[in-house]
Amino acid sequence: MVVGFAIVAAWELVTAAGVIGFRRPIYNALALVGNMLGLAVLFLMLNAQFLFAAQVIVYAGAVMVLFVFIIALMNPESDVTLGPARGSEWMYGIVFGLIFAALLGVLLVNQGLTGRSGPFTPEVINAVGNVQSVGTALYTTFLFPVEVTSVLLLIAAVGAVYLAMRRIR
Amino acid sequence: MPVPAYTFLLLSGALFTMGAIGFLVRRNPLVVFMCIELMLNAVNLAFAAISRYLNSLDGVVFAFLVITVAAAEVVVGIAIIVQVYRAGRQMDVDGLDLMKE
CATH class of the missing domain: 1.20.5 (Single alpha-helices involved in coiled-coils or other helix-helix interfaces)
Known part of the structure; x- marks a missing residue:
């Protein structure tokens, strides 16, 4: 279970980086399909089979097919051909990333869930x-x-x- | 339960952060939309994880509602993007200032 989680988590991070990083929108869309399928596997690990099916049908099926169709229809330019970047986007991105990294650090300090446990055990x-x-x-x-x-x-x-x-x- | 809950939450937070960074950095409106989907997916993961580790079904229901709302949002958003594209505008979120005119 731990090994499987590690593999899927690494897959999720790599495909998420692909969504941000690839220059051509069709590659971004395909990376996002991979990301959503990996997330469906995580739902299975969390004993949420209904969410697994909904994720595969609605997201990986309907939504991403819509994205891929629109990309094929419009053939949008990649970011490279959009003219010179302002340069400030990356600054905003890095600042936001640092703020969220700090929040994740807080999560590492407080590791327990303190909510009231419900009756729906697996x-x-x-x-x-x-x-x-x-x-x-x-x-x-x-x-x-x-x-x-x-x-x-x-x-x-x-x-x-x-x-x-x-x-x- | 060998995998502790906070690892799922850490992964969810990391995915959300990457989606937010992409939202800020990318300039193609379609890719910006994909980054929004990435963030919504990360929130769904957190919902499902908390639901599982607190033995509750509420998180699963919330995640299902989030999936539904995201599908509706994508439909309208892509319709607007296609309209802007058909109007011959440049596909750059920084250049989309139709509302100003």
């Missing part, structure tokens, strides 16, 4: 089934957020169709 979840337990939580405790999400998806679909029909100058 044994309880696996006795019922992962999808069944998540579905029960979704449609009882979290019924209102789920309904709001369905309205949000409808608004997004209508908005995308509207934007696609409209021509801006």
